[in-house]
Amino acid sequence: MRDLFVAMFREEWRIHAVLFGDAVFALLPVLVGAMAFMGTFLVPLVNRALPAGDLASIVHALYLLLGVMVGGFGLVGNEVMNRRFGQASFVAYAARTLPLSERQIFSAFVAKDTVYYLLFWVLPVVAGVAVASPFVGLPPGAVLCLLVSLPLSFLSGLSGLFLVTTVWSRSRAAFAVLAAVAVIAAGASVRATGGIPPFPPLALYRSFSWAVLAGTGIGIGAGFGVSLLLFEPRSPGGEHRHPDRFTGLLRRLHALPYPALTARDLLDLWRSGGGVGQVLFSLVLPLGLCWFLLSLLGPVLPPYGVLTLFSVLAGVLASTIYTWLTAFDSPGAYACLPVAPGDLIRSKLGLFALLHPVPAAIVLGAAVLSGNGPYAAPALGLMLGVSAWSAGIMVYLAGLSPNLLVYDPRVLFTYLFAVGLPAAGLIVLDLLDPWSGLAALLLVVPAVLAVRAAVHRWEEAEIFLS
């Protein structure tokens, strides 16, 4: 097992090193750390408007969210090993010839992914804060606490979603029971303590305690352990049969420009374990967390401010629907067909647009439930504009492989800059006048231009060889 973990770890590095170069890939944690370093200098400024405790809550909630975003292993089971890099992930493939069970191989894969995220995304932030802390008067004790609490926040989200998605995949009834138990436990806890109980890693940051550390560690370990026990390996010999759904979909989608490609993507999404699960765990749950996180800012924002920020974040998250549509697709599958890369991009964007009633409903629901119903239209405009622009940039930078965003620092930072700048401008405008959110719809124009440029760019690339 240990050897397998080490081999997978090395292989992961080499896959990225071949794609981006050793130095560029190694630069990723350095850049993450540098951003944290610079961000730390803003802490005294932010603290003028926001209490330090709330800022810590936000940072921890962000890392909980990151864990949630990457923890959906249970949704696709061991298919995730093929999904990440296909046959480039040779160790995951070749390990099946060794005297190891699918469960052991999968466990090594999950451990490798977890350690990678910790090393590339979590610990560099702590390092950046640590280096900057003497300049902003952050006590060394706080940095030490962050070194423990931030990774635990990330691991809580990851193991929590791993558990939830595994239970979901095994039994919808068990999932309903688990959800009911969680809601009842949260309700009982609120009643007993008179408020929302502190998130354990955050409690550790505020006041370190060995007991809380042990409890959190046991909870996270139990999440991983139960998930791996419940994990159901999909043996290569199993046969899943389905009646023909393609013909009916093709008929219904005939008005679209690429009905066959769109029907195929829809079936991929539905049968891959995605569908409802994907919507629930990649959109509803993270957006729920976002709402909770943003509601902490309520006291320092105008009445509609939380909805403004939520709509922008919903737009960014909604743009990741494009990644759902590429996750199971290999451009090589079209090598023998009269299909151009541009056709694939356009067909996926068509389905991307078709699926947008889902985030639109979430934003409308948030507007109405938060008492901001009158501002539902600009909130919707914000979400749609930001989503269109983010997706346009994503398609331009990464084509049919949006997972490049996470691993290539050049692509990632270009994306963050291109999306962050207009998003920040829109937030400022919207906080000044809530109706200016409608202006975000203008982003659809540069988004269309970005897609046109993307089609031209990726038509030139030899994507069918990937």
Added chain:
Amino acid sequence: MALVIEAEGLSKRYGETVAVDSLDLAVPGGALFGLLGPNGSGKSTTIRMLTGQAKPSAGRARVLGVDVAADPVGVRRLVGIIPEQETPPSFLTAAEYLRFVSAVRDFAGGEKAAQWWFDFLDFGDKRDVLCKDLSRGTRQKLMFAQAFLHSPRLALIDEPLVNFDPIVQHQVKEFLVEYVKRGNTVFLSTHILEVAEEICTGYAVLHRGRLLATGRPDELREGGRHLSDVFLDLVRRERGHA
């Protein structure tokens, strides 16, 4: 017969590596043309360039009169292709995949043709199974079916027999011979010399990206020598020169 594949100085480089080096090819219509060569000789890269999947670094090629660099999709619309690795979409069933191919190719007779292939290659019992759950052999049958579904005038097939059992190999070889007799052309890449010797009406031998020889069987197998002897001589001579 008019030429269906014409290549002049066709080359492909990946950085410092030369995968195909100034390849000149002329394949007449109605041929069952074998592209032979050891592993890594550039056979698959040649097929990829001829079908517009890879852009030539130099040279030009026309397939059925279409310039592959100028209109790669146009070439793929006209021909049938079996790629080196069988890659049907994971989450479509076998039958759905053939419907998908028919729809993408805008081919109206797909249903009837698919049924013929399910019967011919004897895998109708797998028609409702997701492609990801099919054995390699069945996936290869499916790739074979998709390549010939629309009865193309030219099929470019890369190592199509490697995953088949001897019975299916025999069936497929007979099919290819019959297909060519009907006036179509098959461009077959393989390193299985016995297959090439048995069914091909013309050959080209590649080694390290370079064309070592091309011609009809009687031209290459002078004196009735076995193709494998001719092939080994050519490759050894080339290695001796290198």
